[in-house]
Amino acid sequence: MIKELYQYRQLLKSNVRKEIRGKYKGSFLGVLWSFVNPLLMTLVYAIVFPFLLRNSQEHYTTFIIIGILPWNWFTTSISQGTNSILVNGGIIKKVYFPRAILPISIIVSGLVNFLISCLIIFIFLICSGIGFSFNILYLPIIILLQFILQLGIILITSSIDVYVRDAEYIINFFISLLFYATPILYSLDMFPQKLRFILQLNPVASLVTSYKNILYYQIAPNFMQLGYVLVLSLFLLWIGMKIFNKLEKGFAEEL
Amino acid sequence: MKKRNETNKAIVVKDVYKRFKLVYDKPFTLKERLIFWKNTKVGYHEVLKGINLTINKGETVALVGVNGSGKSTLLKLMTKIIYPTTGEIKTYGKLTSLLELGAGFHQDFTGRENIYFNASIFGLTAAEIDKRVQDIIDFSELGDFIEAPVRTYSSGMYMRLAFSVAINVDAEILLIDEILAVGDKHFQDKCYAKLEELRNSGKTIVIVSHNTGAIEKLCDRAIWLYDGEIREDGPSKKVIKKYLEVCG
Numbered sequence: 001m002i003k004e005l006y007q008y009r010q011l012l013k014s015n016v017r018k019e020i021r022g023k024y025k026g027s028f029l030g031v032l033w034s035f036v037n038p039l040l041m042t043l044v045y046a047i048v049f050p051f052l053l054r055n056s057q058e059h060y061t062t063f064i065i066i067g068i069l070p071w072n073w074f075t076t077s078i079s080q081g082t083n084s085i086l087v088n089g090g091i092i093k094k095v096y097f098p099r100a101i102l103p104i105s106i107i108v109s110g111l112v113n114f115l116i117s118c119l120i121i122f123i124f125l126i127c128s129g130i131g132f133s134f135n136i137l138y139l140p141i142i143i144l145l146q147f148i149l150q151l152g153i154i155l156i157t158s159s160i161d162v163y164v165r166d167a168e169y170i171i172n173f174f175i176s177l178l179f180y181a182t183p184i185l186y187s188l189d190m191f192p193q194k195l196r197f198i199l200q201l202n203p204v205a206s207l208v209t210s211y212k213n214i215l216y217y218q219i220a221p222n223f224m225q226l227g228y229v230l231v232l233s234l235f236l237l238w239i240g241m242k243i244f245n246k247l248e249k250g251f252a253e254e255l
Numbered sequence: 256m257k258k259r260n261e262t263n264k265a266i267v268v269k270d271v272y273k274r275f276k277l278v279y280d281k282p283f284t285l286k287e288r289l290i291f292w293k294n295t296k297v298g299y300h301e302v303l304k305g306i307n308l309t310i311n312k313g314e315t316v317a318l319v320g321v322n323g324s325g326k327s328t329l330l331k332l333m334t335k336i337i338y339p340t341t342g343e344i345k346t347y348g349k350l351t352s353l354l355e356l357g358a359g360f361h362q363d364f365t366g367r368e369n370i371y372f373n374a375s376i377f378g379l380t381a382a383e384i385d386k387r388v389q390d391i392i393d394f395s396e397l398g399d400f401i402e403a404p405v406r407t408y409s410s411g412m413y414m415r416l417a418f419s420v421a422i423n424v425d426a427e428i429l430l431i432d433e434i435l436a437v438g439d440k441h442f443q444d445k446c447y448a449k450l451e452e453l454r455n456s457g458k459t460i461v462i463v464s465h466n467t468g469a470i471e472k473l474c475d476r477a478i479w480l481y482d483g484e485i486r487e488d489g490p491s492k493k494v495i496k497k498y499l500e501v502c503g
Binding site: 007008009010011013014018022090091092093094095096097164165166249250252253 | 275276283284285286288331334335336337338350352354355358359361363364371372374375376377378379380381384
């Protein structure tokens with residue numbers, strides 16, 4: 001499977017380009033929307049939440065934007081990825097190519113987007129006076145973990161969505177639920193130890209906490225948590241590849 | 256995919272059955288699936304019934320038969336868009352199929368961009384496409400239109416571009432479904448000339464067409480499918496003559 005994907009790398013490239021460029025075609029701001037959107041979200045939260053949380057963090061805007069941008073990558077990847085086979089039904093019925101290219105290109109285009117939005121994070125870090133520490137070197141590792149996690153999830157969801165169209169709605173519900181279970185607007189320290197343990201079962205929570213650790217608190221990430229995310233992600237990827245390989249044979253007939 | 260075989264086989268179809276499930280009220284949602292899980296009317300339609308066939312490298316094979324005899328299904332199975340219910344299909348060498356024109360064209364992208372996109376669907380790398388892009392444009396005779404978005408094309412132009420891409424990807428096996436009917440006489444002749452050129456250079460071609468005159472000239476072997484089974488297999492002249500006697 002991997003060898004074949006490598007052979008079709010050009011398709012992946014042009015598909016990613018299409019995702020990035022084609023998505024905002026016809027809109028005035030174009031690709032800029034993928035950055036304006038999370039920025040506006042951040043603005044809203046930065047205004048509203050200090051009223052709700054009494055002792056909010058210092059540099060609260062920077063604090064939340066470090067959480068929102070990775071979260072944004074996560075949600076767009078999962079929701080678009082889940083749909084990726086369905087919306088490309090036309091082409092799947094007409095040509096053979098490794099179907100996994102479709103979900104993968106969603107994640108890769110999201111990655112490109114996220115790497116650019118890291119610049120926004122850096123600007124906030126500079127402007128707020130927090131600055132950088134060498135802990136930023138952990139950043140690629142965390143990004144890679146998030147990449148694998150998302151790939152595993154959408155290989156499963158995208159192939160199931162072809163057979164049961166409800167998958168899309170169920171997943172969207174879980175995503176909005178997960179938003180509140182992820183320490184984006186708050187920090188996990190606010191919770192008692194026991195509850196914190198449960199919240200940490202959510203791999204996205206561990207990822208967001210790690211982003212905040214290395215960028216905001218400027219400390220090393222919790223390797224126990226990252227190890228857990230790694231094991232879980234690889235497991236999901238393995239399962240995902242199995243499910244996808246099995247279900248992809250029926251795609252052309254089901255769509 | 257690129258398994259090299261010592262023998263000179265290109266496509267081996269072994270005991271293939273293909274059955275399509277016909278679901279009348281297809282349950283797409285969970286609710287429907289749960290409520291109607293015993294009530295969905297399911298019928299089966301057997302399109303191919305035990306096809307056995309071997310196509311050697313360098314052969315040009317025509318598939319003939321009336322509508323619904325399973326020709327297109329067989330082609331789709333060979334490209335791996337769908338998979339057989341039972342049996343096995345093996346192909347040796349790089350394979351390109353032209354089942355429907357312009358599959359994967361993007362309306363908003365220019366002709367040139369679509370060449371890159373379409374050729375990459377066939378598994379070419381950027382460098383390989385760079386080498387061919389001029390040939391493709393020349394063959395399509397689109398001229399300056401190549402820089403215009405594909406949505407502005409007429410159906411003939413669309414077809415010319417799609418055919419030009421598919422024929423220039425240098426596949427060893429070329430599968431073609433009834434598609435050449437779209438172009439004008441001049442372009443059709445050009446396509447058949449190109450196919451003959453590919454045939455003479457040793458490529459394997461499998462073509463479905465109702466244009467019996469043209470394929471008789473192009474192909475050296477014909478297979479007549481009737482109701483999901485092979486009725487006749489042999490030199491194209493002989494098979495097509497028999498086919499026309501019965502179904503013509």
